[in-house]
Amino acid sequence: MSISLDALVDRFRAHQARVGIIGLGYVGLPLARAVAERGFTALGFDIDADKIDVLSRGGSYIRHIPAAAIGELRRAGRFDATADFSRLSDADAILLCVPTPLTRQREPDLTYVVSTTESIAPHLRAGQLVVLESTTYPGTTREVMRPILERGGLRSGRDFFLAYSPEREDPGNQQFAARNIPKVVGGDGPEALRLACALYEEICAGAVPVSSVDVAEAVKLTENIFRSVNIALVNELKIVYEAMGIDVWEVIEAAKTKPFGYMPFYPGPGLGGHCIPIDPFYLTWKAREFDLSARFIELAGEVNTAMPRRVVERAMQVLNDRRGHALKGARVLVIGVAYKKNVDDLRESPALKIMELLENGGALVAFHDPYFPEIVPTREHPGFTGRQSAPLTAETLAAIDIAIVCTDHDEIDYALLAAHCPLLIDTRNAFAARGIVSDRVVKA
Secondary structure (H helix, E strand, C coil): CCCCHHHHHHHHHCCCCEEEEECCCCCHHHHHHHHHHCCCEEEEECCCHHHHHHHHCCCCCCCCCCHHHHHHHHHCCCEEEECCHHHHHHCCEEEECCCCCECCCCCECCHHHHHHHHHHHHHCCCCCEEEECCCCCCCHHHHHHHHHHCCCCCCECCCEEEEECCCCCCCCCCCCCHHHCCEEEEECCHHHHHHHHHHHHHHCCCEEECCCHHHHHHHHHHHHHHHHHHHHHHHHHHHHHHHCCCCHHHHHHHHCCCCCCCCCCCCCCCCCCCCCCCHHHHHHHHHHCCCCCCHHHHHHHHHHHCHHHHHHHHHHHHHHHHHCCCCCCCEEEEECCCCCCCCCCCCCCHHHHHHHHHHHCCCEEEEECCCCCECCCCCCCHHHCCCECCCCCHHHHHCCCEEEECCCCCCCCHHHHHHHCCCEEECCCHHHHCCCCCCCEEEC
């Protein structure tokens, strides 16, 4: 072993270690920033040459990560970015922050985890800590990663140390970031657990050790399934209360005044982001290996997945009832395409699915989003790549038949929308939340 276990712990405690972060997206780049700002040397890896170029020039491609912060860390010599994976051997710890999407059949797609682990293996050396942060099903670290890393003869727990610590990043959240969120940590053996805890205790707001990597993987799924199920519940309540003439948002606002036994969740046009729409299906897939059906979780997934179609159906109904206009040929403006407010993140955005359904129905669709001058490439909707955001002006709004608010960014002029749109579908309660009342606004 190139360095003793105690010596590596000491390096972590003294912030003298070099930490490699693979995958510099919405999870990896904030983590690299947190690592470097804590005094470690952060070495970022990504296969996207454009990202490496931007970071190497001291820039940033994520809106809530200021370029000034990256530039300062670069000048201080605490952050470097590269596509050269041979430099992994320089790192004392290697943290994987790569995507774990679903296939079209809604089964786990571990392509990025496998390919990244295979890229690590030739450069793995004795004494390194390797941690997976990507969300996945219980067993991935042991069953998928460990055999690949051990192909060269090194053994987990003896020569190198393998752990799992799920990311808890919430893009755009001004209150919580990597540095002040506790990290759950599971190790492939007690030595790996000790090392991983020693590292994360210095980077984050403490480590929460659990008994195994499988438990840590299950913790992450549980956190996101909890949100998925509760969002499905309020989405279903919205539909039921709508039929009764009851505003679900008013109900939720009143219910959350109870100081115990209730936590507010809010309906919307569908789920977005890289966690909540995907993670529940990782567990339901794994459950089938044990001849079990996670029916409750699957039902929640079905409810949430159906919401974009319901929004389009509501738009069709309102167009017909209010204007005598079919969806075919209707001019529709989608307001907000990011998956949630105030972030420049399109991953799994329900707005893109809504746009697809509208166009399949014959509508002429444009969009406006202050965070996206044009739509960037996505896995599910490559055909929208390069489509440009329409200006939000009185002239633009006068030329449409209906607008659909999918993402309630704070920068959007809702008073302008209410004044000039002939019809509005509000999926986020954006107008009522701002005290704007108009008979042109229909909640959905």
